[in-house]
Amino acid sequence: MAINTDLLNKATAFIWHEADLLDHKEYQEWLSLWDKNGLYIVPTDNNETDYENTLNLALDDADMRRMRVARLESGESVSASSVSGTVRMVSRVRILEETADYVVVRCAMTLNELRHGNLVSYPADLEYRLKPTADGFLIARKVVKLMHADGFLRTVSFIF
Amino acid sequence: MSELIALKNISQKAADMVEEGRVHKALYSDPEIFEEELDKVFQNTWVFIGHESEVPEAGSFKTSFVGRHPVILSRDRKMNLHVLLNRCRHRGATVCEGRKGKTKAFTCPYHGWGYGLDGGLRAIPKAEEYEGVLDKNDLPLESLRHESYQGLVFATFKSDIEPLEDFLGGAKKWIDLFVKQGGGYPLKVLGEHRFNFPGNWKIQLENTTDAYHFPIIHKSFISSLDNATADIFDFLDGDGFVEDLGHGHSVMVMIPDLVDLEADLDQPIPERFEDLAQALRDEGQDEEQVKRLVRAAHGTGFNLNLFPNVSCSMAFFRVLRPVSVGVTEIQHVAIGGEGAPAPFNRKRMRLHEHFQGPMGFGTPDDGEAWERVQKGSMAGKDGWILVNRGMENLHTSPDGNVAGAVCSETGMRGAYQKYKQMMAAEGEK
Numbered sequence: 239m240a241i242n243t244d245l246l247n248k249a250t251a252f253i254w255h256e257a258d259l260l261d262h263k264e265y266q267e268w269l270s271l272w273d274k275n276g277l278y279i280v281p282t283d284n285n286e287t288d289y290e291n292t293l294n295l296a297l298d299d300a301d302m303r304r305m306r307v308a309r310l311e312s313g314e315s316v317s318a319s320s321v322s323g324t325v326r327m328v329s330r331v332r333i334l335e336e337t338a339d340y341v342v343v344r345c346a347m348t349l350n351e352l353r354h355g356n357l358v359s360y361p362a363d364l365e366y367r368l369k370p371t372a373d374g375f376l377i378a379r380k381v382v383k384l385m386h387a388d389g390f391l392r393t394v395s396f397i398f
Numbered sequence: 399m400s401e402l403i404a405l406k407n408i409s410q411k412a413a414d415m416v417e418e419g420r421v422h423k424a425l426y427s428d429p430e431i432f433e434e435e436l437d438k439v440f441q442n443t444w445v446f447i448g449h450e451s452e453v454p455e456a457g458s459f460k461t462s463f464v465g466r467h468p469v470i471l472s473r474d475r476k477m478n479l480h481v482l483l484n485r486c487r488h489r490g491a492t493v494c495e496g497r498k499g500k501t502k503a504f505t506c507p508y509h510g511w512g513y514g515l516d517g518g519l520r521a522i523p524k525a526e527e528y529e530g531v532l533d534k535n536d537l538p539l540e541s542l543r544h545e546s547y548q549g550l551v552f553a554t555f556k557s558d559i560e561p562l563e564d565f566l567g568g569a570k571k572w573i574d575l576f577v578k579q580g581g582g583y584p585l586k587v588l589g590e591h592r593f594n595f596p597g598n599w600k601i602q603l604e605n606t607t608d609a610y611h612f613p614i615i616h617k618s619f620i621s622s623l624d625n626a627t628a629d630i631f632d633f634l635d636g637d638g639f640v641e642d643l644g645h646g647h648s649v650m651v652m653i654p655d656l657v658d659l660e661a662d663l664d665q666p667i668p669e670r671f672e673d674l675a676q677a678l679r680d681e682g683q684d685e686e687q688v689k690r691l692v693r694a695a696h697g698t699g700f701n702l703n704l705f706p707n708v709s710c711s712m713a714f715f716r717v718l719r720p721v722s723v724g725v726t727e728i729q730h731v732a733i734g735g736e737g738a739p740a741p742f743n744r745k746r747m748r749l750h751e752h753f754q755g756p757m758g759f760g761t762p763d764d765g766e767a768w769e770r771v772q773k774g775s776m777a778g779k780d781g782w783i784l785v786n787r788g789m790e791n792l793h794t795s796p797d798g799n800v801a802g803a804v805c806s807e808t809g810m811r812g813a814y815q816k817y818k819q820m821m822a823a824e825g826e827k
């Protein structure tokens with residue numbers, strides 16, 4: 239089976255870049271990676287596909303993403319101030335689909351968060367729909383499928 | 399004998415730790431008191447386990463808890479509800495592990511005993527060795543007494559307890575108002591958020607009748623709202639109130655204009671709901687129906703707290719479960735209208751996601767505060783939690799109940815007095 243390593247490299251580089259921005263709280267630049275109609279989704283049910291008609295942990299359009307970032311950056315949220323940091327590893331990247339308009343990429347992520355001295359880890363599958371442009375990709379959709387999405391989670395004051 | 403005395407001391411201890419305007423911090427962290435609470439509170443009263451819409455059809459089930467006991471809520475072929483202990487009568491395995499679903503029977507995975515939706519034991523593999531040993535009729539899944547009000551299902555271990563409606567008492571009127579947010583459609587569970595926090599269950603119990611914290615800890619949520627909506631949430635100086643409804647229940651009215659969602663249907667459509675109104679018009683709804691649904695979409699302007707484990711909290715159910723003395727699980731159950739226009743239920747879910755659940759703009763800050771209460775309660779040998787706010791500024795409500803200002807701690811005092819009464823009672827042991 240032939241793998242398009244050129245495309246794989248480009249997509250992986252983009253996703254790593256995004257991961258680094260999020261771990262280092264460079265949220266404004268992160269916002270600029272998005273297509274204006276893009277959706278950031280963290281489902282409660284990983285088998286669900288109709289996200290708009292079900293309850294999600296997060297379903298952010300451009301406005302909600304901007305407000306989510308504003309909340310984290312404002313200094314008004316005590317839980318956000320208590321996050322000492324996150325370190326995420328992204329790997330196992332695979333191109334699922336490629337068309338003229340978009341590329342669908344799936345990869346594995348483990349995010350580790352330190353808060354009040356407690357280390358919490360979040361293994362997840364990430365599914366991206368990336369839109370190629372002259373300057374590289376834009377995110378048209380990002381779905382974060384947490385392994386324990388339907389379990390009892392700790393609260394989250396960062397961005398997956 | 400010495401065991402008996404020890405037990406008595408504990409109950410006295412817990413009950414003595416509740417005074418009128420303060421409770422001792424050890425109530426959050428003493429493991430013996432926690433065990434006593436499971437017996438004397440959670441096994442001794444009506445406990446909310448779900449909403450009927452979660453088991454809509456014959457064969458539907460959901461799993462839940464009464465205190466620490468795993469239970470199944472099921473609906474049989476005749477559409478009757480059952481609350482069953484989730485424990486096989488053979489050697490005790492759970493017979494149902496899914497969160498919810500549909501099934502014809504509950505089959506134990508270990509040796510294959512099969513139970514009907516009503517809990518009856520129907521099938522035993524290789525039954526011959528039980529001849530003369532046991533009779534299937536004697537070994538159904540144990541069932542709990544349960545009753546419903548407006549679709550809210552409660553179960554109890556105390557088979558001779560008062561009827562649910564008597565237990566709810568003055569809270570019934572508020573449940574009737576709460577279910578109006580279906581917008582003329584029957585209330586329906588749309589999904590739920592689940593999270594836990596490292597703290598005692600009573601910290602959550604207090605929180606749903608605590609308006610005082612809202613503008614402080616939820617500042618980052620309020621900042622994310624448009625000005626008109628932020629004004630609505632600026633309710634501490636308004637005409638709201640907290641009313642003690644008896645039995646540990648209370649209602650906290652934050653936004654008096656949103657108590658009855660079927661009144662004042664002529665109000666203009668707020669900016670935050672313009673998109674919903676337009677989507678409903680596009681579906682061909684007439685203007686009267688648009689206004690009705692938009693008003694219902696707000697949710698109610700009050701939190702109704704039902705002791706010990708559920709709050710009908712503005713636009714959702716907030717259910718708590720005590721896991722251990724220092725760990726509590728919480729469900730934020732989103733609700734909408736059964737058969738309501740899709741844009742209405744979508745808007746309800748988007749509003750829920752905005753504030754509630756582990757990734758909402760509100761819950762993580764609540765969770766942080768509660769975690770700190772638990773941590774802080776470990777400081778010092780002795781110390782008290784104050785619940786005396788507004789204690790000298792009480793009035794009698796039109797229904798004849800004690801009421802205080804919206805940001806008073808009247809509801810907490812009511813809940814703790816019920817708690818004290820239950821904890822002081824003689825144990826059954």
Ligand code: FES
Nearest residue numbers: 486488489506509
């Ligand atoms: S434990 Fe259930 S069949 Fe044996």
Ligand SMILES: [Fe+2]
Nearest residue numbers: 611612616764
């Ligand atoms: Fe809160």
